[in-house]
Amino acid sequence: MPRPRFDGGRLVLIVDVSPWLRSDAPCSAERLFCHVYGRAKTASRFIPGWPYSFVAVLEPGATSWTAILDAVRLGPVDDATAVTEADLRGVVERLIAVGQWQAGDPDIVIVSDAGYDVTRLAWVLRDLPVELVGRVRSDRVMRLPKLPRVYDPKGGRPPKRARNSASPTRRRGPSPRSPRSPQPPTTARPRRRHGIGSPPDSDRRPKTPASAARANAR
Structure with a gap:
């Protein structure tokens, strides 16, 4: 079955963790405290449950539909990055084996959230035709x-x-600014006869008869 693709025939995968909350199962083994949002008015909460790491295919366009390819339950002693690496490697190898990716196709893009160690994932998956895109921490x-x-x-x-x-990967910006003396405003474009104009100083402005009389009275 063909997978959704973006422009140029590129596959885009996403990896994330979603909890299966089971606060009503006190005797279930290997439950963890899952950090969830939106269940309290002022703060997040920790609810017992099983976190699942999943890999899905993103669809282009204004849609939220995804195709889940694999899901792995995280245990109490599991390393999330190691589990994610093994899961992604298995998914990519299966996609190559069934012909979803062939030589000459664009690299598969893997999108992750800020909680993942993208640098480590890029190193351990360097032998696969993938490109990792991760969100920077706030x-x-x-x-x-x-x-x-x-x-x-x-x-x-x-x-x-x-x-x-x-x-x-980005060009460095300018050096830190230093305090400058304020510059007089100039016209937006040069004039044909007078060049770029600027307002004269207050001492050099032509005085009106009223202002001249006040100056003489002083």
Whole structure:
């Protein structure tokens, strides 16, 4: 059965963990406390259940339909990254064996959430035709250092817990700004006879008769 594909015939897989909550089964073995959202008004909760790691195929377009390819239950002593690596390797090898991916096709894209160690997964799956895309954690700060408050009185969002991180694949930005003296505003485009105009200083502005009389009275 053919799998959904994106533009160019590329397969896109997603890996995630979904809990099967069983708070009413006190005698069930190997249950874990699953971190869930949306079941309390002000905070998340920990509910006993079994977490399942699954691999699914994404469909293009504005749809939420997915095709589940495999699911593995996580035990109390299982390493989530090791289980995910074995699950992804088995799914990709089966897709190649049944002809869903052939030589010359685009690499299979695997999308993961911020909780996965994408760097480790990319290393252990380097022998497979896959590309991993992971979401960056919210506490990663990839920007220039925050300016001192004397130069930036409006402030800004400081880093939470992480230091400034530089992406090796992106071009580095400019050096941190230094305080500059305010420049007079200029016109948007140069004039044919007068060039780029700027407002004159207040001391050099032509004085009206009323302003001249006030200056002489002083």
